[in-house]
Amino acid sequence: MTEMIGTVATRTALKEQLQRRIDQRAKPLGSLGRLEELALQLGLIAGSLTPDLGAARILVFAADHGITAEGVTAFPSAVTRDVAKLVLAGTAGINVCARATGADVVLIDAGLLEPLPPHAHLLDRRIRAGTRNARHEPAMTQVECDQALAAGAAIVKNLRSDGVGIIGFGEIGIGNTSASSLIAHAITGIGLAGLIGPGAGAPAAGLEHKRAVLQAAAQRISLGDLKLPDRSREALRQFGGFEIAMMAGAMHAAAEEGQVVIVDGFISTTAALVAVAMQASVRDALVFAHCSAEPGHLMLLDHLDAKPVLELNLRLGEGTGAALAIPLVRAAEYMLRDMADLPSPPLA
């Protein structure tokens, strides 16, 4: 069905053609609201007036975080693997959301403390058994950080052959709101305190303890002298985690491949922030699924000038919000591709 627009000289020309096509669909002008904005974006991503995006897949990146040793989480690191096992069993939150929206789910071990047994829906891309404790030392070496970014990119390069063109990004990682807050602070300059929330649950010692630990981690090094994109890459290395780095690498590759990237919550958005800091054009490929209940998320969305399509007060992670946004992406795709045109004279 795809009518490639190789003859269209510029993105601007394609944008105008897409907008005209959207306006000519059989409906009052603008009456499909946000779906019309999505359709325009999808057409630009696919480089086509009649995009055929293909299958949707949720990639769930799982890894552990050394900073959990500081008591910044409600749950121990072992819970990362427990939840990952539920994903493979098909009974986690992401599985029910993906099943409701026609997506399949693949789990990536990016660096769990303990590996999982082989499974048809598991990719073993372990960089290390968890990051180092970012309170006291860099979470990763430079080599590990580069490996994680490259592994993410490689996963995406293989998706086209499976017919996948819509990728939802989710994660599991006890401690990864801590890593995200630190990375987001380093990249955006937004005050660290405002970027810190309870994540999956406030630690036993309270949110103030989490704030104190993260302030100390942030003060361990000075990134202020580095310019972007170097600062984003160094923040990623300093604070982790392997799942965030792998997501950033995968998002970057997906944008290059002309695939639709659906960004989930606070951690997934932090990965998007890193990817955009490394290459600004990645932003064009990103569909922001929802605004989560984690307080820092809204700030990052604002920073990225992102208007999510859903508002469901989710804070589970795993890619649940990304999955729920897939039918909206799909409806926008079909609207652009398969809906009738207006009769003549047009509906005003």
Added chain:
Amino acid sequence: MTEMIGTVATRTALKEQLQRRIDQRAKPLGSLGRLEELALQLGLIAGSLTPDLGAARILVFAADHGITAEGVTAFPSAVTRDVAKLVLAGTAGINVCARATGADVVLIDAGLLEPLPPHAHLLDRRIRAGTRNARHEPAMTQVECDQALAAGAAIVKNLRSDGVGIIGFGEIGIGNTSASSLIAHAITGIGLAGLIGPGAGAPAAGLEHKRAVLQAAAQRISLGDLKLPDRSREALRQFGGFEIAMMAGAMHAAAEEGQVVIVDGFISTTAALVAVAMQASVRDALVFAHCSAEPGHLMLLDHLDAKPVLELNLRLGEGTGAALAIPLVRAAEYMLRDMADLPSPPLA
């Protein structure tokens, strides 16, 4: 899969059991946000801790309105049938939205000016070739109004045998925002002017002209002396249309059948308002899909204490918003039925 709870004495007990089940799913407490509220509602509708709702279907009710003779619409009545034909051809807005969300679509001719040729997805339930002009006379006779309500109920009674348990309600009817504004004003007492918007497009003579015509129609009769539910039924008869009456009858029957009713935009919500006014318990079966761009819709949602699940700035009608909400209903169903429980000790 359905584990019927016939032994549960009261709705309150079921509600407590459902809430406990939702809280025990493998996720931080409350972390699926609005999906958890939906799951509670679905469990109560189905009367089950493990609801198996069955297939989803969009019913699109189409009819014409005599009040279009007053120049209150941007488009002539003939457009109702044009759009209905696109629905049957599978290329209208509702078709792409339904296809994106796993629902099928059935069109009901509730009273088009001119009938459509037979079609596998068309139900001929024509009451009359359009309503009378409500500016000057009652839109329907009492018999016609009763026929439309009964026809809607009968359509729903046949859905169980098709395995349908989720019903999205959409409509097509040039002039039906006028009918809806008048009915909504009569039932709720909200000022008529605030309930009037452009619908599919402001009329050539302007929105002020539409307001003047509807004010005159409202003043033609006095409904203030009638109490609910008689007032709602008389408002329906006075202002039409056949599609709104048929939707109200269908929603009432669906609530009795324990089916999930997904309410779309302003007109669909007006039908819900009528159905709830006729029997308050109908409210429990209603899932409100979205808040449309039509200004009166938000007021009706507030009146019904309804918090829609989507906010996409839609104003197309046809059931498009209802279709897009189906995956959220489905995810809530699967969460309740198929998600794992917490390990012990639980995630806080």
